Amino acid sequence: MTTVKIVRSVLEANDAVAAVNRKLLDEHHTLGVNLMSAPGSGKTTLLQETIPRLGHPCAVMVGDLQTTRDADRLRVDSVETVQINTGRGCHLSSTQVADGLAAIDLAGIDFLFIENVGNMVCPASHDLGEHFRCVILSVPEGDDKVAKYPTIFQAADIILVNKIDLAGILDFSMQRVLDDLAQLNTAAPVLTLSARTGQGLDEWVQWLRQKRSKRAAAAL
Numbered sequence: 001m002t003t004v005k006i007v008r009s010v011l012e013a014n015d016a017v018a019a020v021n022r023k024l025l026d027e028h029h030t031l032g033v034n035l036m037s038a039p040g041s042g043k044t045t046l047l048q049e050t051i052p053r054l055g056h057p058c059a060v061m062v063g064d065l066q067t068t069r070d071a072d073r074l075r076v077d078s079v080e081t082v083q084i085n086t087g088r089g090c091h092l093s094s095t096q097v098a099d100g101l102a103a104i105d106l107a108g109i110d111f112l113f114i115e116n117v118g119n120m121v122c123p124a125s126h127d128l129g130e131h132f133r134c135v136i137l138s139v140p141e142g143d144d145k146v147a148k149y150p151t152i153f154q155a156a157d158i159i160l161v162n163k164i165d166l167a168g169i170l171d172f173s174m175q176r177v178l179d180d181l182a183q184l185n186t187a188a189p190v191l192t193l194s195a196r197t198g199q200g201l202d203e204w205v206q207w208l209r210q211k212r213s214k215r216a217a218a219a220l
């Protein structure tokens with residue numbers, strides 16, 4: 001009983017800080033997108049390929065247990081990049097994102113991408129103050145993962161199936177993924193893409209632009 005109360009109050013505290021983060025992003029007309037997936041599904045590679053195609057000012061916040069490797073990969077002149085090391089933490093918290101936001105000048109930034117710690121379970125329960133949650137499933141992980149990790153797919157606003165260039169050699173059934181998603185989340189669009197070959201990236205970039213335009217129009 002006590003444990004349940006503690007867990008709930010921790011999540012409530014997280015949500016309160018997330019709401020402050022979201023307000024800050026709204027004030028700057030910055031669209032926040034939280035990328036969640038298993039380790040190695042291609043989050044950093046996707047951001048490396050997405051940001052130049054978007055053609056908008058972007059900032060990136062990257063969560064990892066150790067190292068600044070992802071931030072080093074993403075750091076180019078035009079992109080403000082913050083690496084958050086969580087130590088043993090298996091997901092980003094809204095407080096860590098608030099600390100990261102304090103290090104970024106959001107003026108003129110159209111998109112903030114948050115690369116969460118690679119994990120298919122814990123990030124789903126932690127609102128960071130983002131506007132949209134993007135869940136990536138990559139082909140080598142297997143076509144059974146939607147049913148095995150339902151919570152994260154239920155929480156998604158968009159689902160990207162990455163590394164589709166490997167589908168032929170890995171016996172991956174897209175139909176199985178779609179059938180499982182039909183039981184869990186029918187609202188989120190599902191895009192197949194390859195961050196390596198560029199297949200499907202135009203659709204993803206278009207989705208991002210549309211979401212930002214809609215929010216900007218609503219704020220007027």
Ligand SMILES: Nc1nc2c(ncn2[C@@H]2O[C@H](COP(=O)(O)OP(=O)(O)OP(=O)(O)O)[C@@H](O)[C@H]2O)c(=O)[nH]1
Nearest residue numbers: 038039040041042043044045118162163194195196
């Ligand atoms: N074949 C293929 N490989 C890819 C694709 N996208 C990423 N990769 C490779 O997958 C590996 C992992 O990619 P990352 O971008 O580091 O994955 P990540 O999700 O950021 O990993 P973590 O931050 O450690 O969770 C790298 O070797 C990438 O080159 C893709 O579309 N096709």
Ligand SMILES: [Mg+2]
Nearest residue numbers: 043044070115
């Ligand atoms: Mg990464």
